[in-house]
Amino acid sequence: MMAPSISRSPASTRQRVIVSPEGVPLHFTLASRGARAAALFIDLAMIVGAMVGATLILAKLADGIGLNITGGGSPAGRAAEAIAVVWIVALFLFRNAWFLFFELGPRGATPGKRICGIRVAARARGAGGGQLTTEAVIARNLVRDIELFLPLLFFITAAVEGEDTDLAALAGLVWFGIFAFFPFFNRDRLRCGDVIAGTWVIEVPRPRLQQALSISEAAGGHSTEAGSGYRFTEAELAVYGEYELQALERVLRDKRAEAIRDVAEAIGRKIGRSSGSGDERAFLEAYYAQLRARLETGMRFGRRKADKHSSDKHSSDKHSSAGPPLPG
Known part of the structure; x- marks a missing residue:
């Protein structure tokens, strides 16, 4: 099948036109950088809230049955360690599975994206329903760890440890800044994950x-x-x-x-x-x-x-x- 060709409308820097294999022009609008940033902040706030809620629930559960993580090899201590493992797994899932779960769904959007009226679409098939493959969604979200979570963790860890790590903290901040400003250096407002996965983020048309x-x-x-x-x-x-x-x-x-x-x-x-x-x-x-x-x-x-x-x-x-x- 002939691949769709892409052109840019001069009317707006965010307007795009995809010409389908049948020669039909399809018009849509790329999501603004502000909308993408707002969606990310909303999702991160929800993730942090879910993490805090899970922590409080598990802590309340452990306290209610009298468990103590320092209980050593006693049955109560082993039960407390099991709850701690569940807590670590829950935090991992909240951070990594949140985006995968929602973007693999039929709407191709996390709660933050839905609130901001945007969604993920495959560049190869265009807007309004570009088919997202599982591989593309996994790729764009694995790269988010490199773009966001790892440099922030590196920066925070280095900053907390003291003056001897100032250079490391600066390196983490520069690392984060390079990826954070990447969408400003390409016309399609793509972050690195989008480039690798072959996706972009578009506005959802009003129904x-x-x-x-x-x-x-x-x-x-x-x-x-x-x-x-x-x-x-x-x-x-x-x-x-x-x-x-x-x-x-x-x-x-x-x-x-x-x-x-x-x-x-x-x-x-x-x-x-x-x-x-x-x-x-x-x-x-x-x-x-x-x-x-x-x-x-x-x-x-x-x-x-x-x-x-x-x-x-x-x-x-x-x-x-x-x-x-x-x-x-």
């Missing part, structure tokens, strides 16, 4: 299309312009999958007449049907609504079709094959 389609008569398969009804067969709808559905949604949301006409012609050629002149939007809205209904029905029965190149897959298949979630 205006779902409301428009739900009240649009054309979405039900009838055009008020030409008076024609559009009903598609199972074979015609089976041509496309979730990726194409979201690409079609973006075209409809952007309301660009030329793109709507080109996409209607491309779909018409693919399924052997065509819309009337001037009726392209009704044709696309009807196809979108019926394709979405078909895919959602398949999901309820554990089947998903990632894109036009794949067959329906059971929902227990590998995460990277499942594709992005349906809108709404």
Whole structure:
């Protein structure tokens, strides 16, 4: 399959356009550096809060049953040591699994990112549903340790130990600064983890299309312009999958007449049907609504079709094959 080409819109430094393999331009907006920083701070605050909460719960548990970590080899001492091990594992999971768990989810976003209205997407497939592989999410988050946690730990440890470690503390601060300012030195606002994993962070578009389609008569398969009804067969709808559905949604949301006409012609050629002149939007809205209904029905029965190149897959298949979630 031909790889999508990427260009930058002169209207804004954060606007990007991805041209899909079908030649359809898809517009989206990169997340601002401020939004990414705010999301990170929110996530870190939640992680610290979870760590403190877990510590208090385990301490209360140990105190309630009279355990003492200094109890030596006694049964009570061994039980206290077991609780201490659980505490260490919990802290490790909070710090490392937080980002992995949420970004591997269907929204591709941690709670902090969701609050700030941004999400992670694969650069190779573009915005609004670029398929994130498990490997990409793991890679970008493993690099976060090198970018953030290790230099801060190095700096704090060196600063606490005294004057003899001033140079080491400075080295840790410089180390942190290099990675912290990395997004300012590339136009796509990528941090090192994004460069390595092939991802970027984009703004989540407001869900205006779902409301428009739900009240649009054309979405039900009838055009008020030409008076024609559009009903598609199972074979015609089976041509496309979730990726194409979201690409079609973006075209409809952007309301660009030329793109709507080109996409209607491309779909018409693919399924052997065509819309009337001037009726392209009704044709696309009807196809979108019926394709979405078909895919959602398949999901309820554990089947998903990632894109036009794949067959329906059971929902227990590998995460990277499942594709992005349906809108709404």
